[in-house]
């Protein structure tokens with residue numbers, strides 16, 4: 001675990017001390033630079049940099065156009081099961097929430113896959129809760145064998161696995177992985193994950209590296225904003241990404257900045273990432289990582305998504321259902337979280353086009 005170990009010292013960095021010393025001149029200097037270091041990134045995250053949003057937006061747009069052109073990839077999540085053994089206090093699927101749990105049968109997987117394929121999707125993300133006893137790797141293998149012929153890219157956002165398990169799934173079509181550390185603040189991490197295997201902060205932290213070691217083509221990481229100090233989590237996410245990129249340059253690394261939405265239960269957020277600061281963070285990520293994909297989920301409100309699409313985003317989910325099998329008829333499962341942007345694929349496509357970008361359904365073809 002070379003990258004994970006190399007990242008650990010960043011968890012002790014004095015972020016607040018550094019940020020308190022940032023001046024307008026520092027931010028201006030950073031915006032003139034070609035290549036940025038970690039201190040430059042912190043300058044862009046600082047409250048002082050919020051006075052430079054317009055300049056940051058121009059810089060971000062130029063870098064995105066240079067490295068990604070005008071294409072924005074559309075993908076859809078498919079929830080296969082909502083069984084979970086963890087107690088994450090912010091999630092509708094947590095073990096103590098009482099509702100009839102569901103796991104899609106192979107026929108239902110086929111049906112949901114067909115519906116997504118009919119809508120035009122070529123990239124899908126498969127999700128489950130963390131319950132390997134109910135949804136073992138063999139179940140995911142079966143699901144992927146069914147879905148693989150229908151799609152060009154299959155990714156997972158499930159429980160952390162071993163290198164060997166990711167390799168097994170690669171053989172049936174897995175090419176990408178999304179894994180959120182949720183928060184890099186170890187104290188808060190322990191508080192919001194009171195029981196279950198997810199309490200193991202370091203096992204989760206090493207997951208993107210294990211995905212890279214298994215030979216996955218792309219890996220997206222991120223924090224869930226709202227659990228801990230957002231500035232800290234943004235900085236640690238970037239340092240994690242920077243370290244992973246250094247050790248595994250062959251992987252297509254990506255980042256996502258999901259903000260918390262209501263889930264089933266009574267979790268009250270202590271932290272917030274206000275809209276303006278959220279935009280600032282997204283721009284800072286783009287300027288610091290010009291070649292890294294940035295994903296925007298349907299957790300964001302339509303008006304917010306419309307503003308962000310031209311600013312540096314490269315991947316967006318559309319018409320998402322966060323309940324199990326939500327694409328097929330007559331499903332009344334509990335969603336993992338509330339989707340804020342409920343617009344159809346066609347509506348999202350037309351928004352992207354109206355901003356001068358090209359909505360695309362595939363940017364990758366799997367060769368047999």
Ligand code: SF4
Nearest residue numbers: 084088091093094129
């Ligand atoms: S966030 Fe994931 S691991 Fe935690 S309760 Fe929800 S589904 Fe389970």
